[in-house]
Amino acid sequence: MQDNFDSIISRNTLFWLLVTNATILFPLYSNATIWSIGICAICFVWRVGIYYGKVSAPPKLLVTTLALASAGTLSLVASQIGTLNALVNLLLLGYALKYIEMRQQRDVKVVVLVGYFLIAFAMLDNQSMLNTGGLLIVTAINTCVLISVYQDQAKRKANFSFAAKLVLQSLPLAILLFVVFPRLGPLWLSPNMRTAQTGLSNELSFGDISQLTRSDKLAFRVSFEADSAIRTLPNEALYWRTLVMEDYDGSTWRQHPSILQLQQRAFRQKPRRDLPSDSEPKWSYTIISEASHKKWMYGLDQAFSQESYIYELPDFRLFSIRPIDQRLSYRVQSYPNSVLDTQLSPEIRKINLSLPEDINPESRALAEQFVRSHPKPLDRAYAMMNYFTEQPFFYTLKPPRLGSEQIDDFLFENRAGFCAHYASAFVFLARQSGIPARLVSGYQGGEYNAKANYYSVYQYMAHAWTELWIEGKGWQRFDPTAMIAPERILDGFDATFDSQSSYLEFNNFSPLRMKQYPWLNEIHQQIASLDFYWSVWVLGFDEGRKQQLLEDILGNTNTTRIIIFMLVSLSLIGLMIAYYAGVFTRHSTPDVLVKYYNRICQRIAKIGVKRDKGQTTADFTHTVTQALQVSHPELVRQFTDFSNTFEALKYQPMTELERKQRLTHYRRLYLRLRFQSI
Known part of the structure; x- marks a missing residue:
């Protein structure tokens, strides 16, 4: 046209x-x-x-x-x-x-x-x-x-x-x-279209993580691979490392400037850590991160990734060269038994022992007591952990406000707080007692979906813990929350807090509300599983998965086989489109009106009146009238009506209602003429 x-x-x-x-x-x-x-x-x-x-x-x-x-x-x-x-x-x-x-x-x-x-x-x-x-x-x-x-x-x-x-x-x-x-790196597919950020920040104050417990947003999902040593882990093993805070000004924890500078130079320097021995246990898994519009990524200690856009920082984090502006799938290998920093450089030691001067005098005095009573660093660390169980501390999402001496107010006055309170106080005591210490923020736990074998980690699972450097053992995780609220670590967030007063309080239409109703939760799990598979096989379809799929289809892949595969596939697609376009149809399907009319003409031919080739409808009606008017008057009347209705339907303009009425009448006449005896 x-x-x-x-x-x-x-x-x-x-x-x-x-x-x-x-x-x-x-x-x-x-x-x-x-x-x-x-x-x-x-x-x-x-x-x-x-x-x-x-x-x-x-x-x-x-x-x-x-x-x-x-x-x-x-x-x-x-x-x-x-x-x-x-x-x-x-x-x-x-x-x-x-x-x-x-x-x-x-x-x-x-x-x-x-x-x-x-x-x-x-x-x-x-x-x-x-x-x-x-x-x-x-x-x-x-x-x-x-x-x-x-x-x-x-x-x-x-x-x-x-x-x-x-x-x-x-x-x-x-x-x-x-x-x-060929697959392009997923980070290059979608430029940043939004500026709003979600999730953890590279600064941490006492109330920040408790604010995240109000969010029901999905942070990421994790699926352990079939060849991994494990497919599921207990909740207490799910510490998803995200950020390491080493700089403290008395109220806020931040990343140290040296790490920030390294992050800025990551694209040029491409920092990598040495892989542990192959003999060590290894966990292989895929993480599907939601868009956070930030550059930090998630992993269990000690995490490595071979993705070209992910770098391994010396504080044992994974870092992306560009913000995560869309849902992203990447593969990670973790070595849970590897030692983190067997040797500590003087510069790193100094960073992780520094404290602001002239603040929290009572906490400093308490740390000195621990030094005198427990000279060995490891014994001292355990003693400080036990201190939280020996004193009347309370774990809450809504702690009271603190004054300018935050650590003193928390340890000796309020004694009520969330994970950031306990982690901050523990690092302060450790540094004051001479043990290098730092604060780590990330997520703890995960909701397991048994239908698709993956974990969902939500923003309300955000958590803060600590790491102390012990001679001969490297950086060791110490989580004071486990001393105050062990069920939070062993069984997860929902075992400790009421969802209605935390992440569901201001989210009336959250799909997580379906947990209260088994049959609705079953539907939610099925939909979540479909979305997970979509993320793995479509959004996460990288060069590795492409190569694996082509090998499953073609065996050994090479350029020739791929070209032949493309040509055959294109030919099949072309044939399918041609078929639906009617290219292979030799004879068009006759109009149903014409088909009915021809059948009645064939019946009339049996009593001696045949329609000539090319004869018009009106001429044939006249022929039938002359030949059968005397012997079959009722047949002539019905056939004349049938022919006139046929011509009207084929050639006369009419409204939709008129056409519908004429078509019904035409079918009734057809049935009479088709089955009545002649």
């Missing part, structure tokens, strides 16, 4: 444009500024008015002025919202403004093309299974606009059905390209 670019837009196309506009803009609302949303809403309402004939299209000068003003404003705020967000907003505004000023079919095609770009942006921003399915539907709706341009008389249901078929027919080719084409 030849394009007529100057044709007026049909009403059917205008309808699909309204639907498409709403469905395309909705997934990107979180990336749009308030005034961009306002302009898009005004354009949509204006277009609705045009559709119902209440208003006319705006003058082009007005649209051009709005476009220039929008571009200028975006250039001024680009540094605040991010360059990519500014470009997305510019594209949204261009889409909306073009949407209200279009007058001809050439304009429709421009709007549809921009719509596909916006769908791609939405896909980059959120690649979850639910969002991907929704965007496929949006793609089909956007395609309906193009189809309606060429099939403006077709029903809307037929437009959408055709568009859905086109999208479904394109999926095999998309899957083939997804499997065969």
Whole structure:
């Protein structure tokens, strides 16, 4: 069909444009500024008015002025919202403004093309299974606009059905390209489209982690691999190391400046640690991290990763060269029995013994008592741990406020706090007593999904613990929380605190509420398992998984086999599309009206009246009337009515209701003529 670019837009196309506009803009609302949303809403309402004939299209000068003003404003705020967000907003505004000023079919095609770009942006921003399915539907709706341009008389249901078929027919080719084409590093696929950050921070004050216990957001999921030494671990072994805090100013813990500088140079220096001996036990697992928009990653001690974008820092953390701006899957190997730093450099020792001067005098005096009563560092550490059980300390999510002498107030006045309180006090006592110590923040525990064999770690599982350096043993984990609330470490967060007063208190629609209802929780677990598999096999489909899949299909993979595989697959896909397009259909299926008419003509031929080839319906009716009027008058009457109804249905314009009534009458006449005796 030849394009007529100057044709007026049909009403059917205008309808699909309204639907498409709403469905395309909705997934990107979180990336749009308030005034961009306002302009898009005004354009949509204006277009609705045009559709119902209440208003006319705006003058082009007005649209051009709005476009220039929008571009200028975006250039001024680009540094605040991010360059990519500014470009997305510019594209949204261009889409909306073009949407209200279009007058001809050439304009429709421009709007549809921009719509596909916006769908791609939405896909980059959120690649979850639910969002991907929704965007496929949006793609089909956007395609309906193009189809309606060429099939403006077709029903809307037929437009959408055709568009859905086109999208479904394109999926095999998309899957083939997804499997065969080289994989780019996942961090390079999606630039930063948002600036909001979630989860742990590189600064830790006493109340920070308790605030995270109000969040039901998923932090990451973990699946131990089949060839790993274990598939599940007890809760007390699940210490997910994230950040190490060594700098303390009396109120806030921070990463030391030397580590921050190393993180900034990581892209150039690519820090790596030496792998432990192969004879040591090793845990292999895959972590699927949710978007945190930060660079730190998660792992059990001692964690290593061979991913090109992950570096291993000397404080035994994993670090990404770019913020995690989308869901990300990466593989980790942990050596739980390896020693962390058998030797401690003078610089690191000094860092982990330093304390601000002239603060917390009572805590300093207590530390000196421990030195006198327990000269050996390890004995002293255990004695300080026991101190929390010997004194009336209390573990709570809502501790009382502390004064300027935070450690003194906590140890000798309030004696009530969360994990950060106990970890901070323990590190202060250890450093004052001469033992190098530091604070580690991360997550502790995990919710196991037995259906898909993975752990879910939520933000409310955030935790802080300590590490002390002991001669001959290296850095050793000491968790004072285990002394005050052992059930928190052994059985998890939910065994210690009421979910209704913590992470569900302000989350009325959280899916975690389904835990209270077994059958709803079963459904939630099934959906979560599907989403997990999507994350592993689609979002986590890296070069390693691609190579494994191709080897399962082709055996030994080489360039020749891959090319042959692609050619065969493309041929099969082409044949499938050709089949559905009707290329291989030799004879078109006859019209049901014609089929019924021919059957009755064949019956009449049995009594001696045959229809000549090429004879019109009216001529044959006249022939039947002359031949059978005397011998079969009732047959002639019914056949005449049958022929007239056939001609009306085939050639006369009529309303939908009239056509439905005529078609019913035609079928009744057919049944009478088909089965009555002649």
